[in-house]
Amino acid sequence: MPIGVYVCHCGLNIAGVLNIEELKSFAEKLPDVAVARDLQFSCSDTGQEQIQKDITELKLDRIVVAACSPRLHEPTFRRAITKAGLNPYMLEMANIREQCSWVHMDQPAMATEKAKDLIAMAVAKAALLRPLEPESIPVSKDVLVIGGGVAGITSALDLADAGLHVYLVERRPTIGGYMALLTDVFPTNDCSICVLGPKMSEVFNHPNITLYTYAEVLGVEGSVGNFSVSGVRRARYVDPLLCKGCINECAGVCPVEVPSEYDFGIGKRKAIYVPYPQAVPLAACVDPKACIGCARCVEACPTKAVKLEQEPEDFKINVGAIIVATGWQPFDASRKEEYGFGRYRDVITTLQMERMQNASGPTKGEVVRPSSGQIAQSIAFLQCVGSRDATVGNIYCSRICCMASLKNAQLVKEKYPETDITIYYIDIRACGEGYEEFYVRAQRLGINFVRARISRIDQVDGEIFLVYEDTQSSEIKRVKHDMAVLSIGLEPDQNADVLGNLLGLSRRPDRFFEIAHPKMRPVEAHIDGVFIAGCASGPKEIPISIAQGSAAAAKAIKLLHKGVLELEPTSAYVNQDLCVKCKLCKDVCPKKAISVKSPAYVDEAACKGCGSCAAACPVDAINMRLFSDEQIMAQVTAATAVKREFPLIVAFLCNWCSYGAADLAGTSRIQYPTNARNIRVMCSARVDPSFVLEALRMGADGVLIAGCRLGECHYHNGNYQALQRVNVLKGVLEKIGLDPGRVKIVWCAASEGEIFAKDLRDFIFELKAIGPIGTELKNKDNERGKVGKKEIDAGTREEAGTVIEAKAENVAGTTGREPAP
Amino acid sequence: MMEIEKDMEVEGSHILTRQKTPESEKILDYDYKKCAGCSICVELCPKKALQEGPLLEIAKGLDAPPVLIDLDACVFCGMCVNFCPLKALQMTVLEKRPVTEAAGKAAAQI
Numbered sequence: 001m002p003i004g005v006y007v008c009h010c011g012l013n014i015a016g017v018l019n020i021e022e023l024k025s026f027a028e029k030l031p032d033v034a035v036a037r038d039l040q041f042s043c044s045d046t047g048q049e050q051i052q053k054d055i056t057e058l059k060l061d062r063i064v065v066a067a068c069s070p071r072l073h074e075p076t077f078r079r080a081i082t083k084a085g086l087n088p089y090m091l092e093m094a095n096i097r098e099q100c101s102w103v104h105m106d107q108p109a110m111a112t113e114k115a116k117d118l119i120a121m122a123v124a125k126a127a128l129l130r131p132l133e134p135e136s137i138p139v140s141k142d143v144l145v146i147g148g149g150v151a152g153i154t155s156a157l158d159l160a161d162a163g164l165h166v167y168l169v170e171r172r173p174t175i176g177g178y179m180a181l182l183t184d185v186f187p188t189n190d191c192s193i194c195v196l197g198p199k200m201s202e203v204f205n206h207p208n209i210t211l212y213t214y215a216e217v218l219g220v221e222g223s224v225g226n227f228s229v230s231g232v233r234r235a236r237y238v239d240p241l242l243c244k245g246c247i248n249e250c251a252g253v254c255p256v257e258v259p260s261e262y263d264f265g266i267g268k269r270k271a272i273y274v275p276y277p278q279a280v281p282l283a284a285c286v287d288p289k290a291c292i293g294c295a296r297c298v299e300a301c302p303t304k305a306v307k308l309e310q311e312p313e314d315f316k317i318n319v320g321a322i323i324v325a326t327g328w329q330p331f332d333a334s335r336k337e338e339y340g341f342g343r344y345r346d347v348i349t350t351l352q353m354e355r356m357q358n359a360s361g362p363t364k365g366e367v368v369r370p371s372s373g374q375i376a377q378s379i380a381f382l383q384c385v386g387s388r389d390a391t392v393g394n395i396y397c398s399r400i401c402c403m404a405s406l407k408n409a410q411l412v413k414e415k416y417p418e419t420d421i422t423i424y425y426i427d428i429r430a431c432g433e434g435y436e437e438f439y440v441r442a443q444r445l446g447i448n449f450v451r452a453r454i455s456r457i458d459q460v461d462g463e464i465f466l467v468y469e470d471t472q473s474s475e476i477k478r479v480k481h482d483m484a485v486l487s488i489g490l491e492p493d494q495n496a497d498v499l500g501n502l503l504g505l506s507r508r509p510d511r512f513f514e515i516a517h518p519k520m521r522p523v524e525a526h527i528d529g530v531f532i533a534g535c536a537s538g539p540k541e542i543p544i545s546i547a548q549g550s551a552a553a554a555k556a557i558k559l560l561h562k563g564v565l566e567l568e569p570t571s572a573y574v575n576q577d578l579c580v581k582c583k584l585c586k587d588v589c590p591k592k593a594i595s596v597k598s599p600a601y602v603d604e605a606a607c608k609g610c611g612s613c614a615a616a617c618p619v620d621a622i623n624m625r626l627f628s629d630e631q632i633m634a635q636v637t638a639a640t641a642v643k644r645e646f647p648l649i650v651a652f653l654c655n656w657c658s659y660g661a662a663d664l665a666g667t668s669r670i671q672y673p674t675n676a677r678n679i680r681v682m683c684s685a686r687v688d689p690s691f692v693l694e695a696l697r698m699g700a701d702g703v704l705i706a707g708c709r710l711g712e713c714h715y716h717n718g719n720y721q722a723l724q725r726v727n728v729l730k731g732v733l734e735k736i737g738l739d740p741g742r743v744k745i746v747w748c749a750a751s752e753g754e755i756f757a758k759d760l761r762d763f764i765f766e767l768k769a770i771g772p773i774g775t776e777l778k779n780k781d782n783e784r785g786k787v788g789k790k791e792i793d794a795g796t797r798e799e800a801g802t803v804i805e806a807k808a809e810n811v812a813g814t815t816g817r818e819p820a821p
Numbered sequence: 822m823m824e825i826e827k828d829m830e831v832e833g834s835h836i837l838t839r840q841k842t843p844e845s846e847k848i849l850d851y852d853y854k855k856c857a858g859c860s861i862c863v864e865l866c867p868k869k870a871l872q873e874g875p876l877l878e879i880a881k882g883l884d885a886p887p888v889l890i891d892l893d894a895c896v897f898c899g900m901c902v903n904f905c906p907l908k909a910l911q912m913t914v915l916e917k918r919p920v921t922e923a924a925g926k927a928a929a930q931i
Contacts, residue, residue, distance in 0.1 A: 249822060
């Protein structure tokens, strides 16, 4: 089996730290290696062509590329060797950039030694690679869109037009989101509902869209291609098929009036209501919190559509992809107590201003002082209320508020030219097509701009006064206005928390949903088959939300249009002759992919390849296609074959979080010591106790296992299983006289490179205190006074080895028995 | 909009309040001799249509209802009836047309 090894310079990224020549000559001497070369940029066309040429000319059948992280370029090299006629899975990568040269920049000699081990490990694993064929599974071509705002509507329409069936689930009784409530929108000042309304009715009438309004998603199971989603459609107490939306008949006799949430408190609605005249579906809805049950509406309805006995209905759907377009919620202005919102009637928010200017709003388009009902003569706009403000925990810019205030100011000025309007701002952020011109237009209209952050608003005798420092004249001022409009920022919708947890979406520090890559993958979530569009991933203007809605739809179409999905052949398989039907594997499987009738059987389409079953099997009857027992053992052996430094750590990193964290430490150039030899596994639960014992037997001073943070496992609870196994293993180590501190399990998210580095530093510190492997046994022997003349180190290591071997089988059988809580 | 007529009459100790719509007639029958003036209904009336009468004088022997009903405000929701511990308030609902039939007709028209 001729193996080709390619050591990449990556410009100076690797060659600047590591001695490439030394690595190349080291690799040449490794078993089975037919050729070792160094390449300037192995991922470049030239690099790939060299590899392909060698495969053809030297009849190589396995390739090792020592370069960057496999998470970056494994697909590239797999494609390259496939073109040369090799099976794509005959490739192994040694990560000597992110996890070596970038993190050990100040210790090039030790880094080169580490790189040798990493290459030796990769070659050892490569020798055991087997050709694999990717699995294809049929997928559902239906898509679930959650959230019926402008982003969700765009996604739904694009998908439906492309021929996919869409389920659009909206929490409120109508779709349209916040955009439907706005008056004219920037930068063209065209009417919001006039452009959105037709789209809303298109959604309602589209044959490919099933619309669930007043509904919520309560459960998501399955994975990409085959999500099974359950939810509930809350009772509207009105049959939407019978309701004609005339609303005056029922709401006219309804005796209960409450503030309308669609007017943000400045308008009123009845207990039976239609959110706004353009609502879709145009059907009334009874607010169960307000209704007193007098049943007048039941009698008044000419079509008898009101059904007070209606019950919530459950729904269950199967979809191939999910688009999360859950949007935002306005910042609660009363949290800025100094502005008196909620106490002073003439202090209102942007959204209330929008409703006032809306022709179908509570004031029929008039901008009036709420305290007097008179047309406002002087209006102040206060920017950055709840944005760029660490005191309320929102340090981000909400992006739309500057433009919204410019727009509202222009609209007021056009309607009432005599009105005195001042915008108080920190910075005006008008960056977008036509936005700066819009700003200039506002200045020309005679709108005043004052650079100040208002410190407080006072109310004296019913008049409001703004107190601020004008930062251009450095004067403290106190100015009277009829009305103050707070430009409130955008916050992540709290109602989406449940959904985020169901789907396992992660959040950025600003609490919006995190996308898979801040630049390159703007609408993808970390979870396969889940996409995020619109303000769910951060504040956005309408055009960008629409662009993201379309982008998410395109991604979903790309994923599902073939109707089949190619899966990595990562699954587990059972050696049926060895199986003893103990059912441990069935209990630990997070995907319920294993059935044990006669011998155990793995459903390979359902299996996601975490490998927990393989670790749990007491007789090693289960193995994995990728990351097989033999391959990992070969890596452990290669890592410990030459002990190049103390303490020598064998580290098992889960593919999703901790390996990502180690890569991130590299990308962020976080420096840490060279002691760890990292082995990538799919999940921390894959780590069979026998791997750990083998590593210690071979002379590693410590074993580190790193998984996703507890509760964030990509396989549901794999890290809990790993934790439990490690705890049992520590007991075993203690029994055989080794320090249980030699095995450590840590948690880090993919964004926590710094934490990974810190955990590693801590572990090295602890191991230095414990001493080289076998120290404990040596001390014990010293106590007993049994130490002979033979060489101590070798003796203790041998002893440790035999003891470990004897115990190894017991451990495999006893660990991972119970699934974690 | 649906026409709603209301009237009130007194029969002995019973104060009968009526609401007539084209669909139904609801009669709220308040027997003030049964009423102990606990004011639960006054507290919970969502339309604040019920009001305490001269309780002190009634306790001293005045013959008057302990609870006063505001005919204009009352919407005949029946909440007071459901909570009255002494059943001093009763409601009778007379359907002019059976609701199911009406709904069926309406549906047929569509």
